[in-house]
Amino acid sequence: MERLIHELNALIPAHGASVLFAVALLSCAGIPMPTSAMMMAAGAFIAAGDMHMAPVMLATLVGAVIGDQIGYFAGRFGGEPLWQRFHRNARLAPTMDRAQHELDSRALIAVVVSRFPLSALGPWINLASGATRVGWQRFSLGVLIGDGIWILAYVGGGYVFADNVSHLSAKMTSVLAAVAFLGLAMLIGRHLWQRHEDA
Amino acid sequence: MTPARPPAPLPLRLLFWLCLTLGLAFAGDAAWRILSEDGRRPVEEWMSPRHVMAVFHVPEADLARILGFPPGAPPFASIRDLAQTQGRSMAEVMAELQAAADAHAGDTP
Numbered sequence: 393m394e395r396l397i398h399e400l401n402a403l404i405p406a407h408g409a410s411v412l413f414a415v416a417l418l419s420c421a422g423i424p425m426p427t428s429a430m431m432m433a434a435g436a437f438i439a440a441g442d443m444h445m446a447p448v449m450l451a452t453l454v455g456a457v458i459g460d461q462i463g464y465f466a467g468r469f470g471g472e473p474l475w476q477r478f479h480r481n482a483r484l485a486p487t488m489d490r491a492q493h494e495l496d497s498r499a500l501i502a503v504v505v506s507r508f509p510l511s512a513l514g515p516w517i518n519l520a521s522g523a524t525r526v527g528w529q530r531f532s533l534g535v536l537i538g539d540g541i542w543i544l545a546y547v548g549g550g551y552v553f554a555d556n557v558s559h560l561s562a563k564m565t566s567v568l569a570a571v572a573f574l575g576l577a578m579l580i581g582r583h584l585w586q587r588h589e590d591a
Numbered sequence: 592m593t594p595a596r597p598p599a600p601l602p603l604r605l606l607f608w609l610c611l612t613l614g615l616a617f618a619g620d621a622a623w624r625i626l627s628e629d630g631r632r633p634v635e636e637w638m639s640p641r642h643v644m645a646v647f648h649v650p651e652a653d654l655a656r657i658l659g660f661p662p663g664a665p666p667f668a669s670i671r672d673l674a675q676t677q678g679r680s681m682a683e684v685m686a687e688l689q690a691a692a693d694a695h696a697g698d699t700p
Contacts, residue, residue: 439645574614
C-alpha cells in the first residue's frame with residue numbers, strides 16, 4: 393500500500409491538481425484509492441511553496457462531488473431494482489424498511505459523517521442513498537459539506553504537519569478505517585442484539 | 592403485544608463479523624505503526640526538492656548537485672522523475688539524498 397501511495401504521490405508534481413481531481417473522483421465513485429494520503433502530500437507541497445492552496449482544494453472538491461454523484465446515480469438506476477428485488481423477500485423487507493427510514497431521516501448527517509471521519513463508508517452511503525431515493529438536494533448538500541470538511545482536514549493536515557506527512561497519512565488511514573469498520577460493526581451489532589432480545 | 596421477530600438474516604450476521612474483523616485488523620495496524628515508530632524520517636522518492644529543503648534542511652546547492660537542476664531554480668518535480676531525467680538509478684540518488692538529509696538532521700530552518 394505504501395508503495396502505491398508513493399507512486400501516486402509522485403504523479404502530483406508531474407500533473408498537478410488534476411491528479412487529485414481524478415483520484416478523488418475515482419475514490420468517491422467507489423474505487424479504493426489513497427486519496428487522503430495524497431491530499432496530505434499535496435498539503436506538504438503547498439507548505440513547501442510548490443503548489444497553491446485554492447486550485448488543489450477546488451480540483452479535489454469538484455472531483456469528489458462528481459464521484460459521489462456517480463455513486464448516487466449508480467444506486468438510483470442500478471441499485472434500486474436490486475433493492476426492490478430483495479425487498480420482495482418477506483424476511484428482509486422489515487429490516488430494509490427500517491434501514492431506509494433510518495437513512496432517510498438522518499440522510500444529511502449520514503452523508504456528512506461518511507465523508508469525514510468515516511470516509512471508508514462514503515461510496516456505500518452514496519449507493520444506498522441512491523437506491524433508497526434519498527432526496528438529491530439533501531444528498532448533494534451533505535456531500536458538499538462533508539467533502540469540504542474532508543479535504544480541508546487532510547490538505548490542511550498535510551500543510552501543518554508537512555515534516556511528517558508520510559508517517560501521519562499511513563497512521564490516519566488505518567485509524568480512520570478502524571473507526572469506520574468498528575462503528576459499522578457496533579451499529580449492526582446493536583441491531584442484531586435488539587432482534588435477539590425481541591425474539 | 593408485538594409478535595416475536597424472526598432471527599437476523601445470515602448476510603447481516605456475516606456483515607457484522609466482517610466489519611468487526613476489518614476494524615480490529617486496521618486498529619492493530621495503526622497500533623503497530625504507532626508503537627514501531629523510531630522517529631527517523633526517510634527521504635522518499637515522491638518528494639520534491641523544495642519539500643526536501645523545507646523538511647530535511649538540505650541546502651539547495653547540495654540538492655542541485657545531486658538532482659542536477661540549476662541552482663536558484665528548484666523545479667516542481669519528484670525525486671523519481673529528476674533521477675530518471677538524469678539517467679541515474681533511484682537507489683544511488685536516494686542514498687546520496689539520505690546522506691545529505693542525515694548530515695543536516697539537527698539543523699533548524
